[in-house]
Amino acid sequence: MAYSEYSRIYLPNTKQEDDDSDKKTGNSDATMIKVTNIPDGTSKDALIFLFENRSRSGGGSVEDLEYDPDTKQAVITFEEREAIEKVLNKQHKIDGKTIEVCRYIPPPLKLAHMYSNKVFVTNISKKTAQDDLNNFLAVRTNMIIPVSIEYGELEGTALITFEEDIDFEKLQLACKKKTLHKSHLEIFRVPITNCAIVRNISERTSRDTLEFYFDNEYRSGVSGVLDVKMLDGFCLVYFEEPEAVDVVCRRPHRIDEQDLDVEIYYECLRQVEPFKLPSPLVISDSDPKKLHFLIKSQSKQQALETQLNAVYGKPIWPKETITSSFTVKCTLTPETKDCRKLARTWETNVKESITIFFNQLNAVMFACRILGI
DSSP: OEEETTTTEEEOOTTOOOOOHHHHHTGGGGGEEEEEOOOTTOOHHHHHHHHHOHHHHSOOOEEEEEEETTTTEEEEEESOTHHHHHHHTSOEEETTEEEEEEEOOOOOOBOOOEEEEEEEEEOOOTTOOHHHHHHHHHHTTTSOOEEEEEEOSSTTOEEEEESSOOOHHHHHHHHHHSOBTTBOOEEEEEEOOOEEEEESOOTTOOHHHHHHHHTOHHHHSOOOEEEEEEOSSEEEEEESSHHHHHHHHTSOOEETTEEOEEEEOOTTTOOOSOOOOOOOEEEOOOOHHHHHHHHHOHHHHHHHHHHHHTTTEEEEOOSOSSOSOEEEEEOOOTTSTTHHHHHHTHHHHHHHHHHHHHHHHHHHHHHHHHHTO
16 A cells, blocks of 8 residues: 555555555654754755764664655654654754754544545556447446546556446456456556646746635635645645545636646546656668758758657757758657656657658659659
8 A cells, every 4th residue: 555645545556565554553653753944945965964963963864854845844764763862852953043853743544435436447458449448347347337537647557437336346356357458457446535636837826825725715616725735847736625626626727827727636647756858869770861851851841840749859950961860859848748658658659750751751752853853
């Protein structure tokens, strides 16, 4: 099981690991402290160096440090329990400012309530079309029809919503007995979410502005915000009540003259790590004659640029006219919808697009030779 700090529930991961009793009972709490009043500009490394310095802080080896510069707070886990008492008995300064340290006790965990009409599916074959998946699941739920399929950012995963409640154990067993395109679908329950994902945020909009807005029933239609987590190109808003998510996602929202894109956030579908832009792709197996022809033709360059733009690529044309290679840069951004999913297939899509273009270019070059152009 995986734990979400902000939703305060256990969430099933795709491996369905057994619960770790130590994690559930919180035996690691005895090695955790909370640090507040951290000065602006203080880095995570600076905090680690301070609390690993036994002579200055009384601490020791740091196992983990979670730092939120927005709230100026950090939670530090030490490898040894003995470090806690020594740290608590000292006063601490960093960057010339006194910081507050206290023992940290995480909020109590509770088992999540699950949706009765949703399942998370993994191990979907690349050959499986949406209609195939629909029909396969409908048959194994006694014709309870899926009303929506939302594919996850990880390949072969999807969130399925049915028109009514399903027998989860029966569906899970049926998928173990029968394959779909030679793949056994793995079926998981979906925890009821208390989180909304917000995109298209103005650069002027701060975390506090978002929190005040979504915690204002007059503005957003709801209240009871637990936390706002700013991420790369979007944010996650956690509410006290899951019902608030449904309400807030049905309304339009506008902050700092920007229309927000607000959707229900299902942790099983998303990845919230910083987006990594694919490295530029060097196309080195090009026919020098074709590339020379392309570089000399402004219209053909524009045609390839348009074609690559559709797969988030931008060609960087070489200065030399006689060459067998050129580079394509990726134009995906964190704001691009499904950017991580697109990034995984970006190189393949670019290569396929270039192959198609150069095959078409053969016919053009042949016609030019015939006409003596």
